[in-house]
Amino acid sequence: MSSVCVHGLGYIGLPTAAMLAAHGHDVYGYDADPVVTRELRDGDVGLDEPGLEAFVVRAMESGRLEIVDDVAAAAYHVICVPTPFDEETRQPDLDYVAAAARAVGSVLRAGDTAVLESTVPPGTTARHVRPIVEGESGLVAGRDFGLAHCPETVLPGDVIAELRENDRIVGGIDERSATAAVELYETFAEGEIRTTAGPTTAEFVKLIQNTARDVEVALANEIARIAHDYGIDSREAIEMANAHPRVDILQPGPGVGGHCLPIDPWFLGVGSDALDLVPTARAVNNGMIGFVVELLEELLADLDGKRVAVFGVAYKGNVDDTRMSPGLELVRELQHGQKPSTPATDGGTPETPGVAIHDPHVADPTLRLQDVDDAVTGADAVVITADHDEFTELDPDRLRGLMAEPNVVDTKGILDLDRWRTAGFDVRRV
Ligand SMILES: NC(=O)c1ccc[n+]([C@@H]2O[C@H](COP(=O)([O-])OP(=O)(O)OC[C@H]3O[C@@H](n4cnc5c(N)ncnc54)[C@H](O)[C@@H]3O)[C@@H](O)[C@H]2O)c1
Numbered sequence: 443m444s445s446v447c448v449h450g451l452g453y454i455g456l457p458t459a460a461m462l463a464a465h466g467h468d469v470y471g472y473d474a475d476p477v478v479t480r481e482l483r484d485g486d487v488g489l490d491e492p493g494l495e496a497f498v499v500r501a502m503e504s505g506r507l508e509i510v511d512d513v514a515a516a517a518y519h520v521i522c523v524p525t526p527f528d529e530e531t532r533q534p535d536l537d538y539v540a541a542a543a544r545a546v547g548s549v550l551r552a553g554d555t556a557v558l559e560s561t562v563p564p565g566t567t568a569r570h571v572r573p574i575v576e577g578e579s580g581l582v583a584g585r586d587f588g589l590a591h592c593p594e595t596v597l598p599g600d601v602i603a604e605l606r607e608n609d610r611i612v613g614g615i616d617e618r619s620a621t622a623a624v625e626l627y628e629t630f631a632e633g634e635i636r637t638t639a640g641p642t643t644a645e646f647v648k649l650i651q652n653t654a655r656d657v658e659v660a661l662a663n664e665i666a667r668i669a670h671d672y673g674i675d676s677r678e679a680i681e682m683a684n685a686h687p688r689v690d691i692l693q694p695g696p697g698v699g700g701h702c703l704p705i706d707p708w709f710l711g712v713g714s715d716a717l718d719l720v721p722t723a724r725a726v727n728n729g730m731i732g733f734v735v736e737l738l739e740e741l742l743a744d745l746d747g748k749r750v751a752v753f754g755v756a757y758k759g760n761v762d763d764t765r766m767s768p769g770l771e772l773v774r775e776l777q778h779g780q781k782p783s784t785p786a787t788d789g790g791t792p793e794t795p796g797v798a799i800h801d802p803h804v805a806d807p808t809l810r811l812q813d814v815d816d817a818v819t820g821a822d823a824v825v826i827t828a829d830h831d832e833f834t835e836l837d838p839d840r841l842r843g844l845m846a847e848p849n850v851v852d853t854k855g856i857l858d859l860d861r862w863r864t865a866g867f868d869v870r871r872v
């Protein structure tokens with residue numbers, strides 16, 4: 443087993459560090475944010491991910507995962523820092539990656555290997571990370587140390603199992619780098635580990651995986667809009683279509699959220715002008731909130747003076763992450779032009795009389811969340827925007843008693859339509 447320094451202890455770095463520790467490595471977990479390291483030492487993981495807290499605490503208690511305040515020298519460096527995207531410039535912010543590369547270079551020894559896991563534009567490991575690490579360390583990649591990209595593909599909500607079971611792609615800047623990285627991942631990964639021609643291919647593969655999913659959801663969303671024009675239930679049609687052995691259409695919804703699918707396709711455009719379908723798919727997915735508003739207008743005629751309860755501001759079911767969330771986008775759209783009843787002094791979402799927000803998985807105080815009863819009381823419609831398990835348990839008879847008008851828009855297709863209709867609801871679904 444080896445020593446490993448993990449850079450960045452967030453959604454990806456933390457479970458990776460704990461997984462490496464669980465498989466016998468001596469792991470140093472470093473995060474640039476002292477609040478993160480302090481809370482971790484107190485056993486507070488701060489992420490709503492099933493089983494993660496216990497997994498991390500076990501790793502720390504075993505003595506194999508040490509949370510450190512400074513980057514430590516180690517045989518392997520695994521970089522899991524953020525790569526945010528600037529909507530205006532359409533460029534990713536690679537400053538965190540650059541900072542981590544400098545930190546790696548400052549402690550790197552001959553024979554060590556650095557692996558970048560962050561999602562990056564093709565070419566980043568070879569053209570951006572390599573010169574920084576070499577410049578800082580005075581060592582030469584390939585000759586003196588290993589350098590590789592190994593993208594992460596875990597699905598939020600099932601991170602620990604996916605970390606163990608998913609196949610991995612490793613792209614080294616040379617064969618020795620790839621071999622060294624594979625040797626690390628095969629100590630815990632049960633899936634197949636494939637090596638690519640180089641790190642740029644590995645970076646590209648990660649991006650086209652998420653782009654494929656984004657484009658496929660866009661097709662499902664477009665089908666939903668077309669089906670609506672024909673008065674057809676898109677979900678029934680998709681189920682029938684998918685009975686064909688070579689058709690596998692995804693599910694429509696209120697749009698695509700999270701901080702991967704709405705962003706990663708744009709990374710492909712950093713070094714290429716050939717994107718055509720990709721921006722169109724992005725526009726289709728972003729346009730779904732407008733379609734949800736149209737469905738609401740079908741039910742309520744005019745939204746002016748009406749109260750809508752938005753159920754689900756997490757970006758998808760059973761997670762607490764609200765980044766790029768369609769539910770939040772709907773809230774903003776509905777609040778647009780409304781006078782706040784409680785202004786947001788904390789920079790969060792203002793409370794407006796016409797929009798109530800409920801989400802049992804989200805605890806963000808700036809969102810002014812309400813419980814089910816408060817949210818629906820006096821409401822003219824409920825809109826389901828995340829497929830949380832709790833929402834399938836909602837009792838339409840009880841809700842109807844509290845609401846001003848019994849209307850519901852189910853953007854995730856999770857409600858039992860017959861039951862809600864029998865309870866007197868006028869139902870629309872995406
Ligand atoms: N979350 C996912 O589902 C997912 C899946 C696959 C890939 N990714 C990619 O993995 C990368 C990390 O994502 P995440 O979700 O873990 O982000 P995150 O924001 O949850 O965590 C990143 C952590 O890195 C720390 N950090 C920032 N700069 C640092 C530095 N120079 N040195 C050490 N620590 C530093 C931050 O304080 C933060 O705690 C991103 O590129 C992301 O696109 C994420």
Ligand SMILES: CC(=O)N[C@@H]1[C@@H](OP(=O)(O)OP(=O)(O)OC[C@H]2O[C@@H](n3ccc(=O)[nH]c3=O)[C@H](O)[C@@H]2O)O[C@H](CO)[C@@H](O)[C@@H]1O
Nearest residue numbers: 595596597598651652655692693695698699700702757758
């Ligand atoms: C290729 C792939 O699988 N990548 C995964 C993805 O993780 P994710 O959590 O972002 O992915 P999804 O679960 O697909 O959700 C995204 C949004 O799409 C909506 N959606 C989904 C399916 C559907 O049929 N109809 C929809 O409308 C859903 O509601 C939500 O808003 O990126 C991570 C980071 O790179 C990867 O690590 C992870 O492997």
